[in-house]
Amino acid sequence: METSITVRNAKLSDAPRILEIYTYYVENTVITFEYDVPSLEEFENRMIDIMKKYPYLVIERDGRIEGYAYAHAFVGRAAYDWASELTIYLDHNAKKCGLGRKLYEALAERLKDMGVLNLYACIGYPKVEDEYLNKNSAQFHEHLGFRLCGTFENCGYKFNRWYDMIWMEKIIGEHTDDQAPVKPYSYTE
Template sequence: MDNKLTIRDVRTEDAERLVEIYAHYVQNTAVSFEYEVPTVEEFANRIQKISAKYPYVVCLDQDKVIGYAYAGRYSPREAYNWTVTTSIYIDKDHHRKGAGTLLYAALEEKLRERGIVNLLAGIAYVEEEDEYLTHDSVYFHQKMGYAQVARMMTVGKKYDRWYDLLWLQKKL
């Protein structure tokens, strides 16, 4: 891990940089099932809405944001109040430098403080990797202690191809 990397809470003014990071995944991969890159304003609204209730952190290399992670509500039903979904995106040029591990460690610490017990990650999946989707996210989450608990077959279509959705879970 690079000791230059630091973690801090997201700020609304990070929206433009976060859109730059996320745009790669929307436009070039099946990692995100969104077809259109959100506007900076829309992303700023997402940041405000999510961070009002759940942790949302960014990773910086020097002063540049290179990744982000956040938790979100799994279900509005009260019985699920101890379960969240997690999401993480790293700048395409900063993979395998430790940012993801640092982001998830910070996110998990904040979630523990809030009494969260279950983390769920929905991950696009295809049996054989293609030019739009690798198994990197699955491997990363497994490395972080997540285990597969469900596989929904052919639920997302992007680039005229069908993708599965894996649900991985981690107990804090």
């Protein structure tokens, strides 16, 4: 039986499943530095805010959402419009099967179409790998062409331990002196 993989725009009705995926990471990892699982209403509001300008995508395998990814403002000032910070989460049982790459590449393509030039990822990074955090996210981004561009030492504290945070960057477009403005993402299909 052939597996069906689909990347599509997220809908608010997807929020319960997306939040289910995220909950695992809040409660069991340092992949997010968030301490408390947001309420469904708070999570939906976050989605709405992102969807005003940026893509928010899900990946389905045989009709079940297995992960999600979105972009958002890098800093929030007009001069940074051509840069976006990316976020991706896969169901913790759906790793190492190509879904992350497919989802991230779809997100990058949509951002490129908008006119975004620089992609950034903020990643928790352990000095020593432990049960809460390993180096897989940094390695995943490196495989997709991101490069390390900054390290913040001991800046995140969770589960009674200090962790570093690294920034990785990927350039996906040409920078010019007369750069066209970034277009908001359109959810029409």
